[in-house]
Amino acid sequence: MPASQMTHWERVTAAVAGQAVDRVPVSLWHHFPEIDLDPVRLAEACVHWQQTHDFDLVKFMPAGTYSVEDWGATSAYLGVPNGTRTVITHGVTNAEQWPRLARLSPHQGRLGQELKALSLAAVALKDDVPLLQTVFSPLTTALKLAGDRVFADLRRHADLFEAGLAIIAEATLGFARACLRAGAHGLFFATQCASYRMLSEAEHRRFGLAYDRLVLDGVRDEAAFTLLHLHGNDVMFDQVPEYKANMVNWHDRRSELDLAGAMSRFDGLLVGGVNEATTLPQGSVEAIRNEVRNAIAQTGGRRLMIAPGCVVPIATPEAHYRAVIDAVNEMPG
Numbered sequence: 001m002p003a004s005q006m007t008h009w010e011r012v013t014a015a016v017a018g019q020a021v022d023r024v025p026v027s028l029w030h031h032f033p034e035i036d037l038d039p040v041r042l043a044e045a046c047v048h049w050q051q052t053h054d055f056d057l058v059k060f061m062p063a064g065t066y067s068v069e070d071w072g073a074t075s076a077y078l079g080v081p082n083g084t085r086t087v088i089t090h091g092v093t094n095a096e097q098w099p100r101l102a103r104l105s106p107h108q109g110r111l112g113q114e115l116k117a118l119s120l121a122a123v124a125l126k127d128d129v130p131l132l133q134t135v136f137s138p139l140t141t142a143l144k145l146a147g148d149r150v151f152a153d154l155r156r157h158a159d160l161f162e163a164g165l166a167i168i169a170e171a172t173l174g175f176a177r178a179c180l181r182a183g184a185h186g187l188f189f190a191t192q193c194a195s196y197r198m199l200s201e202a203e204h205r206r207f208g209l210a211y212d213r214l215v216l217d218g219v220r221d222e223a224a225f226t227l228l229h230l231h232g233n234d235v236m237f238d239q240v241p242e243y244k245a246n247m248v249n250w251h252d253r254r255s256e257l258d259l260a261g262a263m264s265r266f267d268g269l270l271v272g273g274v275n276e277a278t279t280l281p282q283g284s285v286e287a288i289r290n291e292v293r294n295a296i297a298q299t300g301g302r303r304l305m306i307a308p309g310c311v312v313p314i315a316t317p318e319a320h321y322r323a324v325i326d327a328v329n330e331m332p333g
Contacts, residue, residue: 008056008129016225016246016269018303024296025056025305026328027271028321030312031083036063039117046117047124053321057305058131059188059227060121062114067136067172068145070109071101081281083314092146095157098164104171106178111171115178122183130186132227133179137191138168138211140231151198154207162207169211173218186225189216189245196234209239216243227271231310240266247271251309253279253291260298269303274324276308281316285323292327301331 006014006022014021029049035041042062050058064084065075072091080086092098106115118133125131136144142165143150153161176187193199193208216226228245230237237257240248246268252259253275262270273295274280279287292306306328 012056012130015305024301024328027055027057027307028312029059029061030314031061033077033083039113042117043120046121058129060118060133062134066110066114067141070104070111071145073145081313082311087144090147095153095160098160101164101167106175111175115182118179118184119182130225131184132186132188133184134188135176138165138172139208140192141168143193165211169214173215176215176219180219180222186223188227188229190229190231192231194230194236195232204236209242237265253309259295269305271305271307272309273306274308276310276312280320281313288320288323289327292324296331
């Protein structure tokens, strides 16, 4: 097949396997904060985003607090530039609450609303492009649910905390399975706690990785793709192979570990190359194009998807998105 005829699926699948592509795949994503609590409007916005830019992968963009609201947390959009919602009231305020967390159904409450939004988008996209549902790691959900008291609880009340973490993992797995059966092709699995600034390696292995694996191993046979997102600074990249994900995304432009350095430490698809904090929203079109070119040069165009290190600010000019796409199109794979 001539390379110019590659579909989104063929391009992403080949890139994951380290095979030749007609061009490097590309995907960008941002939040929709004014409408992301309405499943119909959220689905429409995500579909319109894809139809406008024709990306090679769609990261579905639910509200970032959806995983904690059914346990009593409340949130609001306070004008944060990247469109994320802020937790206003935590759902857990003392350690004794962890074992008493309710068992959630993915078909009810906020989880049910997000499942509906995902399913509507899946119908509209018609399997033309890989669609990943954003799922937060159990420890990340615990952090959003209780705030930074989590770190005291896991050290001082480990048994109570782990009882709650098991309940969160069960709900996360149930939601992930429901999304895959509703039309998602995989997960964008985000952890905000795999960082030396928060935990030791042993702590993360016990409270983070162990419960993350419960979720990911539980959907291994159903998910075509698992994109692991390591959020924050000083991330524990050495633990990435244990996730058995086939894609990884981190703040490569703001990290000591760049794409070239990651090539020998992960054998799947590296997802990144664009600085979502500065270059993409604020830089010149030429600076954006140069960043894309540099990312391709770092990897030789193999095992790479051009993407942001995290969510893109919502005020980013349309011309800047176009600059990323044009730079990718001008460089053969």
